Amino acid sequence: MRPFTFTRVKDVATAVQEVTGQQNAKFIAGGTNLLDLMKIDVMTPQHLVDITHIALKTIEENKEGGLRLGALATNAATAYHALVETRYPLLSHAILAGATGQLRNMATDGGNLLQRTRCYYFYDTDTPCNKREPGSGCSAIKGYNRDLAILGTSEHCIATHPSDMAVALAALDAKVNVTGKDGDRVIPILEFHRLPGDKPHIDTNLKEDEIITSIDLPAKGFADHYTYIKLRDRASYAFALVSVAIGLEMEGNTVKEARIALGGVAHKPWRLPQAEALLQGKEATKANFTKVAEAYLEGAKGYGDNDFKIELARRAMVRALEQALSMEAAS
Amino acid sequence: MKTEQIGKPSNRVDGRAKVTGEAKYAAEFNAPNLAYGFVLNSAIARGTIKSIDTSKALALDGVLEVFTHENRPGYVWGDKNYQDEDSPPGSPFRPLYKSEIQFSMQPIALVVAETFELARYAATLVEVVYEPDEFESDFNANMEKAYKPKKYKSTPPQDPRGKPEEALAEAAVKIEQTYAHPSEHHNPMEMHASTVVWEGDGRITVYDKIQGVQNSQKYLTNAFGLDEAHVRVISPFVGGAFGSGLRPQYQLFLAVLAALQLKRSVRVVLTRQQMFSFGHRPKTVQRFAIGASEDGKLQAIQQDVFAETSKFEDYSEDVVIWPGVLYKCDNVKLSHKLVGLDVYTPLDMRAPGGTTGIYAMECAMDEMAYKLGMDPLEFRLKNYAEKDQNKDKLFSSKELKECYRQGAEKFGWSKRNPEPRSMKEGHNLVGWGMAHGAWEAKQQEAEAKATLTPDGKLTVGSATADIGTGTYTAMTQIAADTVGLPLENVTFQLGDSSLPKSPLEGGSWTVSSVGSAVKAVCDKVREKLLDLAQQLENSPVANVGLDEVTFADGKISLNTDPSKTVSILDALKQNGGQAIEEKVTSKPVEGQEKFSPYAHSATFVEVKVDEDLGTVKVTRVVSAIAGGRIINPKTARSQILGGMVWGIGAALEEETVMDNNLGRFINHDLDKYHVPVNADVHDMEVIFVEEKDEHVNPIGAKGLGEIGIVSVAPAIANAVFHATGKRIRELPITLDKLL
Numbered sequence A: 001m002r003p004f005t006f007t008r009v010k011d012v013a014t015a016v017q018e019v020t021g022q023q024n025a026k027f028i029a030g031g032t033n034l035l036d037l038m039k040i041d042v043m044t045p046q047h048l049v050d051i052t053h054i055a056l057k058t059i060e061e062n063k064e065g066g067l068r069l070g071a072l073a074t075n076a077a078t079a080y081h082a083l084v085e086t087r088y089p090l091l092s093h094a095i096l097a098g099a100t101g102q103l104r105n106m107a108t109d110g111g112n113l114l115q116r117t118r119c120y121y122f123y124d125t126d127t128p129c130n131k132r133e134p135g136s137g138c139s140a141i142k143g144y145n146r147d148l149a150i151l152g153t154s155e156h157c158i159a160t161h162p163s164d165m166a167v168a169l170a171a172l173d174a175k176v177n178v179t180g181k182d183g184d185r186v187i188p189i190l191e192f193h194r195l196p197g198d199k200p201h202i203d204t205n206l207k208e209d210e211i212i213t214s215i216d217l218p219a220k221g222f223a224d225h226y227t228y229i230k231l232r233d234r235a236s237y238a239f240a241l242v243s244v245a246i247g248l249e250m251e252g253n254t255v256k257e258a259r260i261a262l263g264g265v266a267h268k269p270w271r272l273p274q275a276e277a278l279l280q281g282k283e284a285t286k287a288n289f290t291k292v293a294e295a296y297l298e299g300a301k302g303y304g305d306n307d308f309k310i311e312l313a314r315r316a317m318v319r320a321l322e323q324a325l326s327m328e329a330a331s
Numbered sequence B: 001m002k003t004e005q006i007g008k009p010s011n012r013v014d015g016r017a018k019v020t021g022e023a024k025y026a027a028e029f030n031a032p033n034l035a036y037g038f039v040l041n042s043a044i045a046r047g048t049i050k051s052i053d054t055s056k057a058l059a060l061d062g063v064l065e066v067f068t069h070e071n072r073p074g075y076v077w078g079d080k081n082y083q084d085e086d087s088p089p090g091s092p093f094r095p096l097y098k099s100e101i102q103f104s105m106q107p108i109a110l111v112v113a114e115t116f117e118l119a120r121y122a123a124t125l126v127e128v129v130y131e132p133d134e135f136e137s138d139f140n141a142n143m144e145k146a147y148k149p150k151k152y153k154s155t156p157p158q159d160p161r162g163k164p165e166e167a168l169a170e171a172a173v174k175i176e177q178t179y180a181h182p183s184e185h186h187n188p189m190e191m192h193a194s195t196v197v198w199e200g201d202g203r204i205t206v207y208d209k210i211q212g213v214q215n216s217q218k219y220l221t222n223a224f225g226l227d228e229a230h231v232r233v234i235s236p237f238v239g240g241a242f243g244s245g246l247r248p249q250y251q252l253f254l255a256v257l258a259a260l261q262l263k264r265s266v267r268v269v270l271t272r273q274q275m276f277s278f279g280h281r282p283k284t285v286q287r288f289a290i291g292a293s294e295d296g297k298l299q300a301i302q303q304d305v306f307a308e309t310s311k312f313e314d315y316s317e318d319v320v321i322w323p324g325v326l327y328k329c330d331n332v333k334l335s336h337k338l339v340g341l342d343v344y345t346p347l348d349m350r351a352p353g354g355t356t357g358i359y360a361m362e363c364a365m366d367e368m369a370y371k372l373g374m375d376p377l378e379f380r381l382k383n384y385a386e387k388d389q390n391k392d393k394l395f396s397s398k399e400l401k402e403c404y405r406q407g408a409e410k411f412g413w414s415k416r417n418p419e420p421r422s423m424k425e426g427h428n429l430v431g432w433g434m435a436h437g438a439w440e441a442k443q444q445e446a447e448a449k450a451t452l453t454p455d456g457k458l459t460v461g462s463a464t465a466d467i468g469t470g471t472y473t474a475m476t477q478i479a480a481d482t483v484g485l486p487l488e489n490v491t492f493q494l495g496d497s498s499l500p501k502s503p504l505e506g507g508s509w510t511v512s513s514v515g516s517a518v519k520a521v522c523d524k525v526r527e528k529l530l531d532l533a534q535q536l537e538n539s540p541v542a543n544v545g546l547d548e549v550t551f552a553d554g555k556i557s558l559n560t561d562p563s564k565t566v567s568i569l570d571a572l573k574q575n576g577g578q579a580i581e582e583k584v585t586s587k588p589v590e591g592q593e594k595f596s597p598y599a600h601s602a603t604f605v606e607v608k609v610d611e612d613l614g615t616v617k618v619t620r621v622v623s624a625i626a627g628g629r630i631i632n633p634k635t636a637r638s639q640i641l642g643g644m645v646w647g648i649g650a651a652l653e654e655e656t657v658m659d660n661n662l663g664r665f666i667n668h669d670l671d672k673y674h675v676p677v678n679a680d681v682h683d684m685e686v687i688f689v690e691e692k693d694e695h696v697n698p699i700g701a702k703g704l705g706e707i708g709i710v711s712v713a714p715a716i717a718n719a720v721f722h723a724t725g726k727r728i729r730e731l732p733i734t735l736d737k738l739l
């Protein structure tokens, strides 16, 4: 590992100060992603700012009648929090579909949003990768791309964002609260992650000097009709090939509101409010579900090994909508 | 012989040491002034190193040296000096030999520094300029160039038996299909590591992760021209190996090179990513053409094998022996060709050749059973092989029919609806499949020594390994039983090159080979003990032969009157305060070659396949095993369970993917190379059927390391077909293939 300096801070202001104007400084929270990447020389910060001693671990009700998740609350603490379990079971399920118990005990909610792609080539410094080394080329587009994106890709990068939690947050319309040298701002979750375009080395719209302080969940939790389906190559401890987060608000058999977010298919959690609207005021039927699924996948593009994801995503969405409707546990 | 210990489900004698961390592995032995080496691997698959600039690395404080092909000392570099006990024919890879790159991730430099992290960092500063060459890594694209090796490492394909072409042409029912098994990497939990302790004067003690310490020792003496007396290799515990430790790996060579050059102790540990830079299970494609009569009797089998090897060694494994072992068929034609690629040479991996060969054959036979409209089990019974037709010999024992019977009964096979897609549960299609398998029960020559001290403590030793299989425990049980001592009084030593000679720990032959040597040396101890007991005044066992007494509970007792006993401690007192010391060489017993020794298995599987989403869940597995005498049912069951879990991985998850643009295995870590996790493993049942074998070896045990895996993947693939009606002929069966 490259040598680096390390400092531990106790408040947000100092944290921001420590990274402002610093070449290549990084916050470290649970370290479950950053340290892995440092060991293999993919991320090479020269200065680490340990933020785990900042008082940002609490989970409490916010002003809008929703919940505020401290950026340093662990994934485990969040998933098992009584208010999250009862009011936002979709979020609990999504978090628990990820990683392992040990990892979730270390991983923080802020860090989870900022975890980096799992593209094979990104992890191998001997291969070209625009995300790791801008301008070096993308090995995946013509290489092995079974796990990679089918939506929102660019000719420079087809990586996916691997988080499960973020997919649920996207469905819930969460907001990310951040603080930087220029003060506080709120980033809606759908604007937090970005598409690769011609700058795939930039994953999110968070600025270099900004720290995530918390995540706000709006009041609406879809606790009556929700599901998180994660399809992967083994039953646990694998990233999603395709995942679907659903929240439905029903009136009889009519859909009042539908939230659908996809994971494992794009550089960010994929949500299309205009496609969701196709279900609004409609009967909850398989035919209608299929229509929405098709709308979601319009323009989807496979790269060979990952072609199957288009059909898989379509079927997974239909299944997930049915599951959220009936609230029958998946077998 | 009365047995007290053999057949008991004893806990592992080394269990406590393992769970408390007292058991030390190769990378955990410390030495004063230890330096750390980190390996730098090639970025390209083929070509030459034009230049390698180590100055930036060397400029760092604490970096001791960077070894490359440019500055490595001039050793003898003949092929012979680098061959080991498990080398295939060819020219073995020699680390840092020259500037030529023969495969992607080839080790090209060793950075040695005061700490591991410093060495790893310094390795990133080494600047390498390559002159890349065209490479061949695409198996399918190179199949047409497949060749017959001059010499097979494995059993060469036999000349045709009977009249296969005619029989096939005339057969009433035929199938012809191709099956593919991907490359796989061993991925034991413990990464390969060597700690070389510099003892001064050109002497070294090496702690190595290896399945045979004497193989490493020999390799080092040959490669470095060292005196055998100056190299001791020790490996008391191995954190899994599955064959990856059969050949000395490059970290051993590099660590020793550095230690000898720096005259300092050096440790080299590979990273998980680097575990994908050497031997692996070869990708294997097989074409099967099978003919049967309408009533289900096999008429002809043709098997054509194409298997991956490197460009520098002709690796081959026993893929083509199975038709002769598992089915009665008079007309058989076999071929076995190699596809040479710019990769590292493949390496034996748990049930080499069986895992691939039995998978393809058992799927093909399942297809045939469907085509015949026969129950797959009935079809196998109908074509039951009473003889090993490869060798034209009877089996030393074969309770496979009992495996079928007990396995089927436990599973409930008789309730199976033969129709594919006939069983459904919600979104899931339910499928039941079966397959059978075999694994040779070889016995090799082995040596053992025993020391029984006057306090009644027995120490037995042989230079074998315990790669997690339970060798320590089984050997302790055999020794304790033979001499009639409690387990606590017996210590078994292994994993030290100074111990008596043992074969590599592989091929499922350790219990039969080393176990037989342990038994033989303990028999000599018995002899000596009886002799001593008879020297006692008024000895209760005077004038009797060894077969007239029993050794148990620390006593020698007369068979005709068990109240007449001499305690072993009393007998030992006759030895003038001396210990009894014996040593033997045990060879396969005479007459054994008249028979063909195999362990057998039958596996029954239930899967649930989500019809829309393609996910497969293996809900039940029953494996019935005929493995001769079971020395320890507990460790034996663990062996079989491990094989079954691996079978799930092989069927559904495992594959090392070659990127043919780069000539590089690209999913080289455990995030992207999937093995089963707990959530993939459901109901598992192991049955050991009773099997007496008087021919196989003196202890009647067959070895269980590999029989547990061979029939599992095909049974799963067959169950997936039964569930879905889809025949996936390319492993692993991932969900995309079922959409």
Ligand SMILES: Cc1cc2nc3c(=O)[nH]c(=O)nc-3n(C[C@H](O)[C@H](O)[C@H](O)COP(=O)(O)OP(=O)(O)OC[C@H]3O[C@@H](n4cnc5c(N)ncnc54)[C@H](O)[C@@H]3O)c2cc1C
Pocket: A026, A027, A028, A029, A030, A031, A032, A033, A034, A035, A036, A051, A071, A072, A075, A097, A098, A099, A100, A103, A106, A107, A108, A109, A110, A111, A112, A113, A114, A115, A162, A163, A164, A165, A210, A211, A212, A213, A237, A238, A239, A240, B671
């Ligand atoms: C083996 C393995 C399997 C996994 N499986 C899954 C899975 O199935 N699904 C899934 O969703 N995830 C999975 N993960 C990823 C895991 O969820 C993330 O590693 C974890 O959430 C990251 O959180 P952390 O606190 O450890 O982040 P760190 O590693 O500490 O940091 C990650 C990044 O976020 C930055 N950062 C952290 N906190 C803040 C903050 N408050 N403000 C600004 N920047 C910050 C850091 O600078 C760094 O760049 C897996 C991880 C591993 C190692």
Ligand code: SF4
Pocket: A117, A119, A120, A121, A122, A128, A129, A130, A131, A132, A137, A138, A139, A140, A141, A148, A156, A157, A158, A159, A200
């Ligand atoms: S897809 Fe993106 S992350 Fe993967 S190789 Fe291409 S540029 Fe790199």
